[in-house]
Amino acid sequence: MVPTFVQAGHKLKDLWMKQIGDQKEERITITAIISKIALDVIGLVGFNYKFNSTTSDSELTQAYKTLFYRNPSPLYTALEENLSFIKKLPITYYKQHYASLKTIRNISEKLIAEQKNATVRGKDLLSLLVKANEQSPVDEQLTHEELISQVMTILIAGHETTTPAILRYNIKDEIMDGYVVPKNTPLMISIYAIHHDPSIWGDDAEDFNPSRWLDPEIKSKVTNNNFIPFGAGPASCLGLKMTHLELKSILAVIIRNLEFRLVEGYTFKKKFFGL
Numbered sequence: 001m002v003p004t005f006v007q008a009g010h011k012l013k014d015l016w017m018k019q020i021g022d023q024k025e026e027r028i029t030i031t032a033i034i035s036k037i038a039l040d041v042i043g044l045v046g047f048n049y050k051f052n053s054t055t056s057d058s059e060l061t062q063a064y065k066t067l068f069y070r071n072p073s074p075l076y077t078a079l080e081e082n083l084s085f086i087k088k089l090p091i092t093y094y095k096q097h098y099a100s101l102k103t104i105r106n107i108s109e110k111l112i113a114e115q116k117n118a119t120v121r122g123k124d125l126l127s128l129l130v131k132a133n134e135q136s137p138v139d140e141q142l143t144h145e146e147l148i149s150q151v152m153t154i155l156i157a158g159h160e161t162t163t164p165a166i167l168r169y170n171i172k173d174e175i176m177d178g179y180v181v182p183k184n185t186p187l188m189i190s191i192y193a194i195h196h197d198p199s200i201w202g203d204d205a206e207d208f209n210p211s212r213w214l215d216p217e218i219k220s221k222v223t224n225n226n227f228i229p230f231g232a233g234p235a236s237c238l239g240l241k242m243t244h245l246e247l248k249s250i251l252a253v254i255i256r257n258l259e260f261r262l263v264e265g266y267t268f269k270k271k272f273f274g275l
């Protein structure tokens with residue numbers, strides 16, 4: 001995997017170098033391109049699939065855009081979540097949404113079929129999954145539908161990584177903060193709120209300040225329960241180790257070649273997450 005990550009780092013560096021050109025420095029918005037690079041990487045290491053999303057828009061990239069780069073108002077999102085019939089209305093967005101899911105499903109099916117018929121097996125996640133499945137006793141094997149779901153989950157989870165909250169159900173009746181919470185109550189744990197708690201991160205918790213990781217007092221307060229970008233417990237992120245390695249590999253290339261500064265006076269526009 002590491003050579004793929006390092007190559008991705010070089011691709012990113014080359015793109016930015018090109019943007020800077022002959023100038024000494026340039027103002028660059030980094031977010032959109034990072035997401036594209038992440039999609040390219042998950043395509044390659046996950047499925048041996050070339051999205052090439054920094055240079056072209058494949059049908060899969062298009063499908064992703066439809067699913068993830070939609071920005072409805074919080075009110076609309078709340079309505080949509082609580083009144084499930086809304087998603088069945090013949091509105092253009094929903095038609096595109098379902099068409100996109102179908103595209104992702106079709107491509108997942110195609111990738112699995114290719115792997116099943118392949119004579120030489122790669123080292124990507126899907127090749128390993130198909131191989132392990134074939135070698136398992138028949139009654140333990142994933143069905144075709146389950147294989148497709150796995151591929152779709154990894155394709156989606158490996159790309160859209162900003163989760164504001166995680167959902168859990170308590171397995172027994174509990175009293176929380178004086179309230180009785182009956183067994184099986186859906187509980188939304190707000191990652192956003194935990195990661196902005198001033199009692200852990202300081203009064204400037206809302207500010208983008210990576211240097212706070214150098215503060216020994218803050219570091220001593222951080223635990224696996226209050227820093228959970230990859231979730232926690234048995235359903236936590238499958239891609240954690242891979243992501244750490246990917247980020248380190250890409251950063252190693254980038255910081256050897258470029259210097260970064262925040263644009264003076266720049267302020268971040270906060271996204272509303274509803275939790």
Ligand code: HEM
Pocket residue numbers: 042153154157158159161162163166167228229230231232233234235236237238239240242243
């Ligand atoms: C910056 C990168 C990433 C972040 C911040 C992230 C974060 C998360 C979070 C918060 C969850 C929910 C965990 C929970 O409910 O406790 C999750 C689940 C998951 N992630 Fe990631 N993730 C990242 C990258 C990836 C990648 C690259 C992959 C695939 C290789 C991946 C695969 C998954 C899967 C399959 C799940 C569902 C696990 C389950 O429900 O059992 N993630 N991720």
